[in-house]
Amino acid sequence: MLRNKIDDILYLVEKPSRYIGDEINSVKKTVTTEMIRYGFCFPDVYEVGMSHLGSHILYGVLNNIEDVYCERVYAPWSDCEAILRRENLPLFTHETRTDIKEMDILNFTLQYELSYTNILNMLNMSNIPLRSKDRSEEDPFIMAGGPCAYNPEPLAEIVDFFSLGEGEEVFIDLMNLYREKKKNNWTKDEFLRKVALVDGIYVPKFYEVTYNEDMTLKSFEPISDEFPKKIQKRIVEDMNGAYYPTNFVLPYTDTVHDRAMIEIFRGCTRGCRFCQAGMIYRPVREKSKEVILKSARDILENTGYEEISLTSLSTLDHSDIKDTIYQMIDEHQSQMVGISLPSLRTDDLAVDVLQEIQKIRKTGLTFAPEAGTQRMRDVINKGVTEQDLDETLMKIFGLGWSRVKLYFMIGLPTETYEDLDGINDLGNRSTWLFKQIPAEQRQGTVSVTLSASNFVPKPFTPFQWMAQDTLETFKEKQKYLRSKIVNKKVKFNYHDAETSVLEGVFARGDRRLSEVLIKAYELGCVFDGWQEFFNFEKWMQAFEACGIDYKFYNRERSYEELLPWDFIDVGVRKAFLIRENENAINGVVTADCRQQCVGCGINIDLIGRDC
Amino acid sequence: MIILRIQYKKEQNMKFLSHLELIKTVERIFRRMQLPMSFSQGFNPKPKIAYAAPLPVGVESECDFLDVELTQKIDVDAFLKNQGDYMPTGLWFVEGKYFNKTKSLMSLVTDSAYIAQIEVSEPHEKAFVEEQLKAFLSQDVITYEKKNKKNKINVIDIKPLIQEADVLFVEANRIILKVLVTTGSSGNLKPEQLVKMFADYCNFEMVPGKERYKRVDLFTRDEQNKLISLFEVK
Ligand code: SF4
Numbered sequence A: 001m002l003r004n005k006i007d008d009i010l011y012l013v014e015k016p017s018r019y020i021g022d023e024i025n026s027v028k029k030t031v032t033t034e035m036i037r038y039g040f041c042f043p044d045v046y047e048v049g050m051s052h053l054g055s056h057i058l059y060g061v062l063n064n065i066e067d068v069y070c071e072r073v074y075a076p077w078s079d080c081e082a083i084l085r086r087e088n089l090p091l092f093t094h095e096t097r098t099d100i101k102e103m104d105i106l107n108f109t110l111q112y113e114l115s116y117t118n119i120l121n122m123l124n125m126s127n128i129p130l131r132s133k134d135r136s137e138e139d140p141f142i143m144a145g146g147p148c149a150y151n152p153e154p155l156a157e158i159v160d161f162f163s164l165g166e167g168e169e170v171f172i173d174l175m176n177l178y179r180e181k182k183k184n185n186w187t188k189d190e191f192l193r194k195v196a197l198v199d200g201i202y203v204p205k206f207y208e209v210t211y212n213e214d215m216t217l218k219s220f221e222p223i224s225d226e227f228p229k230k231i232q233k234r235i236v237e238d239m240n241g242a243y244y245p246t247n248f249v250l251p252y253t254d255t256v257h258d259r260a261m262i263e264i265f266r267g268c269t270r271g272c273r274f275c276q277a278g279m280i281y282r283p284v285r286e287k288s289k290e291v292i293l294k295s296a297r298d299i300l301e302n303t304g305y306e307e308i309s310l311t312s313l314s315t316l317d318h319s320d321i322k323d324t325i326y327q328m329i330d331e332h333q334s335q336m337v338g339i340s341l342p343s344l345r346t347d348d349l350a351v352d353v354l355q356e357i358q359k360i361r362k363t364g365l366t367f368a369p370e371a372g373t374q375r376m377r378d379v380i381n382k383g384v385t386e387q388d389l390d391e392t393l394m395k396i397f398g399l400g401w402s403r404v405k406l407y408f409m410i411g412l413p414t415e416t417y418e419d420l421d422g423i424n425d426l427g428n429r430s431t432w433l434f435k436q437i438p439a440e441q442r443q444g445t446v447s448v449t450l451s452a453s454n455f456v457p458k459p460f461t462p463f464q465w466m467a468q469d470t471l472e473t474f475k476e477k478q479k480y481l482r483s484k485i486v487n488k489k490v491k492f493n494y495h496d497a498e499t500s501v502l503e504g505v506f507a508r509g510d511r512r513l514s515e516v517l518i519k520a521y522e523l524g525c526v527f528d529g530w531q532e533f534f535n536f537e538k539w540m541q542a543f544e545a546c547g548i549d550y551k552f553y554n555r556e557r558s559y560e561e562l563l564p565w566d567f568i569d570v571g572v573r574k575a576f577l578i579r580e581n582e583n584a585i586n587g588v589v590t591a592d593c594r595q596q597c598v599g600c601g602i603n604i605d606l607i608g609r610d611c
Numbered sequence B: 001m002i003i004l005r006i007q008y009k010k011e012q013n014m015k016f017l018s019h020l021e022l023i024k025t026v027e028r029i030f031r032r033m034q035l036p037m038s039f040s041q042g043f044n045p046k047p048k049i050a051y052a053a054p055l056p057v058g059v060e061s062e063c064d065f066l067d068v069e070l071t072q073k074i075d076v077d078a079f080l081k082n083q084g085d086y087m088p089t090g091l092w093f094v095e096g097k098y099f100n101k102t103k104s105l106m107s108l109v110t111d112s113a114y115i116a117q118i119e120v121s122e123p124h125e126k127a128f129v130e131e132q133l134k135a136f137l138s139q140d141v142i143t144y145e146k147k148n149k150k151n152k153i154n155v156i157d158i159k160p161l162i163q164e165a166d167v168l169f170v171e172a173n174r175i176i177l178k179v180l181v182t183t184g185s186s187g188n189l190k191p192e193q194l195v196k197m198f199a200d201y202c203n204f205e206m207v208p209g210k211e212r213y214k215r216v217d218l219f220t221r222d223e224q225n226k227l228i229s230l231f232e233v234k
Helices: A002-010 A053-063 A078-086 A113-125 A169-184 A188-195 A276-280 A289-303 A321-335 A348-357 A374-379 A386-398 A417-436 A471-484 A497-507 A513-522 A536-545 A574-585 A602-607 B012-016 B019-032 B076-085 B126-137 B191-202
Strands: A036-042 A068-074 A105-109 A141-145 A161-163 A207-211 A217-222 A260-263 A307-311 A338-340 A365-370 A403-410 A447-454 A490-494 B002-010 B049-051 B060-070 B091-099 B111-119 B143-147 B153-157 B162-171 B174-182 B212-221
Touching: A002 A078, A036 A053, A036 A169, A053 A068, A053 A105, A053 A169, A053 A260, A078 A113, A105 A113, A113 A497, A113 A513, A161 A169, A169 A188, A260 A289, A289 A307, A289 A321, A289 B019, A307 A321, A321 A338, A321 A348, A338 A348, A348 A386, A365 A386, A374 A417, A386 A417, A403 A417, A403 A471, A417 A447, A417 A471, A417 A490, A447 A471, A447 A497, A471 A490, A471 A497, A497 A513, A497 A536, A513 A536, B012 B060, B019 B049, B019 B091, B076 B091, B111 B162, B111 B191, B126 B162, B126 B191, B162 B191, B174 B191
Parallel strands: A036 A068, A036 A105, A105 A141, A141 A161, A260 A307, A307 A338, A365 A403, A403 A447, A447 A490, B060 B212
Antiparallel strands: A207 A217, B002 B060, B002 B091, B049 B060, B111 B174, B111 B212, B143 B153, B162 B174
């Protein structure tokens, strides 16, 4: 039996605990033939996949449906993959160790573009054909969702259908339809024709694309009137009433975020112009303090976690955050349960909250000024001033912290070398500030980490038309900063330029990239998000073999150009994005729309009420 | 001080947990059970739980011990009876006993017993393997060479560290041994090492990836140097 064979190979792999399943709170069901078998696939290793909140939510939603069994699937690490292949064993689900080919639906979650080759590899491990058109009636449906699905086109030839947006309702609709399929013996095509009409579902094979001579899109149309021209994302209207798991599956292996995750609101009103999440998850929908506190209690009771992470795009923006945190600390202090916040604002509220949190556990501090100068921060609409940062750091150093991490992006639109100097200046300024604290108040020696990622223009942001820096420019800028940052108390980290450029290609790519993806996979590309595997030369070979110049996808676009994701409606209007792009170029700041609506359109187009 | 000493099993899938993963798992079980644990001071408070003898990944255990420090006594029988709702399959608390003060568990352990199963390339009879084992054990010294950190070669004699060794079962290519070896700070012999040296001695070729180990007992010694259970410590 597959189960026992896998037990045998687990003696041979690194970190076998990531494959054993059987975790606390993992769902056990008796498999029957009537059941809908659903494989929820995360195209990266277990440690990464288990840290992803959305997967836990979906797992709960699906398993709450009685005749659906949702099992988890992760990309095995290379050592395990090699042994599975050598022993002729397929990729298996965690819960029942079943060949993933036996699932009815395999749903891949798309969290980052560089995981796409892993999807192909996972299919291949169970002998499932990579191209949608090559799969038979016996093969599972391949479905995908998650943030990258907002530009689904690079996977159009591979994935049968995409789900856009959030919420449990779409999965309930989907399962109802699949139940019908089973009952009435519909063919795959019959099912796809019906599922294409479900709100928020996109079936690429029912849409046809033509191109201009300059490679840009000429048209993007449904092949028949029966299919919608526009696909609108689905959203959860009421976060308080929405399903939220309290029995999180508890990993044995150390995962990236191994703590109780409590989502406190969805959406963001800050309007940072580079941020895709800030646009696609609009509008802001908060959970009440009571709901959050109850979640915390229930999750701790069911998991035994020793730390709670309050997650959202900008946690301290929750309108009742101070009370919520203070009360939560109060309730769980005796059990030494710590609280962590993903990243901090630079204001007094942050200082207050930190002071309270550190009574239990001291956490690391992360701030995201994103850019080095005020001018650059105005361009990206990041409302952090140098004064804010100064004051916050002074207070925090005064409270005994000595290590901070500051996040930046390089390659932002209109960036100059002066802006890069600004990053170094902020590093120096931080260490200088530390020394201004009286010696008896400060603790330890100061250490500042400047972490610079490379800007990637993303669909549905005001920067979706902007050019991305070339490989050479990124490298020059990184080299420049490396030579500039000489302060011994300041550490400088930066991301690999090649991976960011490739990410940029797929983020704004079109259908033609499906071929490149398959080619790259055939040439051996997998785990592209991992430095130890990433191979840019092979990717270049793949582009060449397909006759595509990757630079086409990193270029600047005009407002008139038809974009591959234009058929998707995320609720935020294109006119708003254009206006924001113009504001960026002119260095004009747009206010946080918690204060006043700035007219992104989501209130009218998607929810039909005020935010 | 209220110390609850617990004997536990780590079997089935749980054998694949590393020691650090086990520590985390047990801490969370205790938290779910709402055990009144004592915590360490400092910026990163941890419950005070100590283990007897960490196992390598892949080794099962029928007999292991941990000490957990509590702020108040709990009813041990109820604790054992109700554990089912909180335990992952393969982990089980067998028995518990209170201590006031104790030497660290780790320093108490002196001997451990294992069952070892190997597969070899040729089939054998039990009598033959027994004969071989007898000859192996009756050598004056049983040595292997080990490089230390400075790349110097040390010769190590494991003979004094083997307390007992028996052939339990032989079926064609499969051999099962039971061994009792010295464990702890005053000498430590891993069963894998012993089995490997025995196989080498007999010219048995072990099938890779087919070795299985299970710890079946853990001991300390009393003043008379007699083996006793970790529950019997004064
Ligand atoms: S509609 Fe107005 S308030 Fe609502 S998210 Fe858009 S800009 Fe903000």
